[in-house]
Amino acid sequence: SYVLTQPPSVSVAPGKTATITCGGDNIGTKSVHWYQQKPGQAPVMVIYYDNDRPSGIPERFSGSHSGNTATLTISRVDAGDEADYYCQVWHTGSDLGVFGGGTKLTVL
């Protein structure tokens, strides 16, 4: 099975840039999606197909991927960005979806 590895936690000061990674074998060849989940709420898609943002998601959110790592970057972080973030890919070999373990973003 395909495994996606995320750091359990990332901390950042307000106004700074948060970087959340998602590691997977040749993830650079796959389409990566990212979700934000705040406590008690359903997940929200923030990035799809590597670096596309749905309407309503600020331009501060961006994605990239290369080699074995995908990255979600949140610039000018504010308290409202504090949440869990999950990466997700479609593994064509098994024809199934896979989530990363999630990263808790703390705004100091």
Added chain:
Amino acid sequence: EAQLVQSGAEVKKPGESLRISCEGSGYSFTNFWIGWVRQRPGKGLEWMGLIHPGDSDTKYSPSFQGQVIISADKSIRTAYLQWNNLKASDTAMYYCARPYFVARHDAFNIWGQGTMVTVSS
């Protein structure tokens, strides 16, 4: 506006059966896959499987194959997640979700509100 509305919270005993539902509205129900995602208390998201309501084509993650049944009734625009022998380890929040576009590998951009299932003796 497309939305998914799930059935309410459930409390069951080990060994019991259960079916929870997810009703779609505001879009062409038979054109989009619907997926199910588990989230155990304090844990991450787990991709369970999905179904295409148009033809009932279904895919399961190996971890959930044989443990749950995913089905859909397109006449009432509703997808289901079913257990025939609940275990305490099935205690979790379950979300249904719809991809952004019609392909099953698309990102989930429409999510239900979640259904909490508690299994306890």
